[in-house]
Amino acid sequence: MxxxxxxxxxxxxxxxxxxxxxxxxxxxxxxxxxxxxxxxxxxxxxxxxxxxxxxxxxxxxxxxENVIDPGAEWTNHANTGVDRSRVGAPITHTLADKGLNTSIAASDLTSGGASRNGISARSRREWRRRRVIDERSKTRQSKIRNRVKAFQYIRDRSQLPSSLKEEACRIYGMLSDEGFVTGRSIAGVTAACTYLVARKEGIPRQIPDLAEKFHVGEKELSRLIRGVSRRFNMHTITLPPQFFPKFVSDLELPPETMMALDGLWNTIEPHTDIWQGKKPMGVAAALIYKAAAEGGTRRTQSDICKVANVSEVTLRGLIKQIDGLLKSIGSPSA
The missing domain is CATH 2.20.25 (N-terminal domain of TfIIb)
Structure with missing residues (x-):
């Protein structure tokens, strides 16, 4: 009571x-x-x-006790003070182990890094030996070793944004799991993944450029692109306007050229017999040649062909067809 x-x-x-x-x-x-x-x-x-x-x-x-915090993770992006993050770095597809394994950084075992961390010369040699053993133990399987090499190709040579590098590595991982990479060039498959991801996002890469960067043949790369595209149903049509920004930048043309290009493309787009079935790079090169000439910033056919990776014969033929169309419809650009 x-x-x-x-x-x-x-x-x-x-x-x-x-x-x-x-x-x-x-x-x-x-x-x-x-x-x-x-x-x-x-x-x-x-x-x-x-x-x-x-x-x-x-x-x-x-x-x-030990209450789980369901709130958003806090991370110190400014690199000031103590980082209260509890989960570490996020998972990434650009690493063979998705970034889940712990690795010994080589920068900590240099003479300067060791002295800063209070590691003696003898301990440094011992940790270097442990680091080599650790790296070898993680890559005993050939498939994992090949993924490490392939993902390094994509990171170093694709020149894609980080999100697209992730997607290209993810596609390569799926191809590796399905056995598609076996018997094929690792560099060629990574180049094909890079090409398809870039094309899907509207920032297409040219096959000759990728073939040079990844050190594969153009015919081999084209064949691998078709194979990967069929497997994942990634076939999309590349239009000439997708090459306008890159070609204008490479030729150092003024921004006004883009407006003239948009006008020319809007004029010929309904006439599909002029540009469908032809190389989009060649059509883009022909339109850039005309737009630059109209704007008073003419570029030679040779310079444009080098940027677009088309022959001068192809370029002259497309220019002739576009001129004929513009004259037939009474366009002032004729």
Whole structure:
């Protein structure tokens, strides 16, 4: 009886308020804790985020430990102060192990890094030996070794944004799991993945450029692109306007050229017999030749052909067809 009276008296004293709401007791509720405290009888809980504990704010009774924080992860992007991140770096498809394995950084084992970390010369040699053993133990399977090499190709040679590098590495990983890479060139398959991902996102790469960067033949790369495209149903049509920004930049033409190019393309786009079935790079080169001439910034056919990777014969033939179309429809650009 005395315990009940003491709890009731404590609750009445703690809940004494003035003004509006003076008759209502304090009910600070934490998720999952709505009942009164077993010690003092109050409903006044608090959550300590740093310790992961739920305790009574009145008597200090701890009723739950190791509480999982469902909130967003906090990361110190400014590299100032202590980084409170609990989960480490995010998973990435650009690494063969997706970044989940722990590795010994070579930069920490240089003479300067070792001295900063207080590592003696003898310990440094020992850690170098351990690092070599660690790297070898992770890549005993040939498939994993090939992935390491392939992902390095994509990171170093694709010149794609980070998100597209991730996608290209993911596609290569799927091809490797399905056995598509077996018997084929690793560099060729990575170049094909790079080409298809870039084309899908509207920033197409030219086959000759990729073949040169990845050190594969153009015919081999074209064959691999068709094979990967059929397997994942990634066939898309590349239009000439997708090459306008790159060609204009490579030829160092003024920004006004893009407006003239858009006007020319809008004129010939309905006439599909002029440009469908032809190399989009060649059509883009022909339109750039005309737009540059109209804007007073003429470029030679030879310069344009080098940028577009088409022959001068092809370029002259396309220019002739476009001129004939513009004259037939009475366009002022004829």
């Amino acid at each position: 005395n315990d009940k009276e003491n709890r009731s008296r404590s609750r009445n004293e703690t809940s004494t308020r003035t003004g509006m709401g003076a008759s209502r007791p304090s009910r600070r509720i934490v998720a999952g804790h709505t009942r009164p405290c077993a010690e003092c009888g109050l409903v006044d809980w608090k959550l300590d985020d740093s310790r992961g504990e739920v305790s009574c704010n009145s008597c200090g009774l701890v009723v739950e």
